[in-house]
Amino acid sequence: MGIGPSTKETTLHHFRDPLLDVVANDKDVDLLGVVVVGTPQGNREKYYVGKRAAVLAESMRADGVILSVDGWGNSHVDYANTIEEIGKRNIPLVGLSFIGTQGKFVVTNKYMDTIVDFNKSPAGIETEVVGENNVSQLDCRKALAFLKLKMRGAK
Amino acid sequence: MGQETILRKLAIKSFHINDVAFGNQETIKSNIFTIDCQKNIELEQSEDLIEKITIDIIKPGDYDRYVNTIMDVIPISTKVLGDMGEGITHTVTGVYVMLTGVDADGRQMGEFGSSEGNLKEQMIFDRAGTPSKQDYIIHFDVILKGGLPFSRELPMAAHRACDRFIDGYRKILKQKNGREATETHEYFDRVRHGKKKVLIIKQIAGQGANYDNFIMPHEPSGVEGARSIIDLGNVPVIISPNEYRDGAIRAMT
DSSP: OOOOTTTOOOHHHHHTOHHHHHHHTOTTEEEEEEEEEOOOSSHHHHHHHHHHHHHHHHHTTOSEEEEEESOOTTHHHHHHHHHHHHHHTTOOEEEEEOOTTTOOOSSOOTTOOOEEEOOOSTTOSOOOOBTTTSOOHHHHHHHHHHHHHHHHHOO | OOOEEEEEEEEEEEEEOSEEEEESSOEEETTEEEEETTHHHHHHHTOTTEEEEEEEEEOTTOOOSEEOOEEEEEOOEEEEESSTTSEEEEEEESEEEEEEEEETTSOBSOBSBOOOEEHHHHBOOSSTTSOOTTSEEEEEEEEEOSSSOOOTHHHHHHHHHHHHHHHHHHHHHHTSOGGGOSEEEEEEEEEETTSEEEEEEEEOOOSBTTBEEEEOOSSTTOOTTOEETTTTTTOOEEEOHHHHHTTOEEEEO
16 A cells, blocks of 8 residues: 555645644744655665655754655555664654554564554544544644654753 | 744735635635636646546535545645745635546546545545535546546646636636735744754655655646656655745645
8 A cells, every 4th residue: 555545645734734833833943844755666766765865854954853654555665764764863753654553564673663643543444534544733743742852862 | 042033934815715606707706706617618628638527516514425536635825926935825715626536437546545435424524634614615526538548647637627727716816905815824934043953754655646746836736837756756855834835735646
């Protein structure tokens, strides 16, 4: 699987994205910007783009990263790799992903210790219902709170 | 410490819609949004891959109806002053466009699963990405030509036709007097000196057909002028917070 109907973010979602809203309005953090990175098909491409994202974060001297993903399954290969590349650079990171019962990570690594699951379906599955398994304000506030804790611990 | 530097300002002015109706021309007057009842014919002819377009008005709560797979939900916005991320944007609230699509052979325009079925069961309302239960929905349904290999050209034709429909209202919104706006929100790209620097990274779809995102269109949440993340090689692209909230992403998922 990649993106199912319940995890897809519509154009309207991007226009009023709760993640941007929460981070931009928190006076304790300096929001650098929003990086969008694609989810290519092949594994070599997945590693290529994930590493570019990590180098970009390092070059911006980011103190912390929140990484969200709009798909699962195959998309989690990219996701795990990007987290690892950022983790290796000692940048604290919190993830946001649909997991539920169906979207357990297909690959993991030691840097994937703080992921907020935004599944909303009672069965924990891709329901094919639009808007169901998307991030809410609460998910994003949780992610930012975790990131603040991790950044406090990092030196 | 504690100092801020403002880099740029974006004002989004919203015009609230109380009613949506069909008429002889497209207008936005006295909080009423009118759809030209012949518009679908003109839009059908604008794309070779499109067989039929049906535009329907879904009143708040009137969701007990069959819909083809929901390709997108799109706000109606336009730049009035400045480029994406700065200046003034006009948008409407109270009505959003829902794009659905299928081909003449009955293949739904979905990729990894599709959402066709009864609308009341296929959408959770009142989320960031979906209309609220008080909103009107303009249902823009596209039937694409059948017998063709499933390629990105099919959904893109549907998105382009839908964007042309919205363009008609962008022209009207550009002429609206900002002082008549229902609400105005101001947003800033800013530096908060001395605070922890946080970067948001969003991993988005980029594998083809209904698995794509368009970056930085000419008009907010539009198609024209935008570049596909696939065509950009899926490499990271940085977007300022104000560009992002001004409609820098068109979801083709």
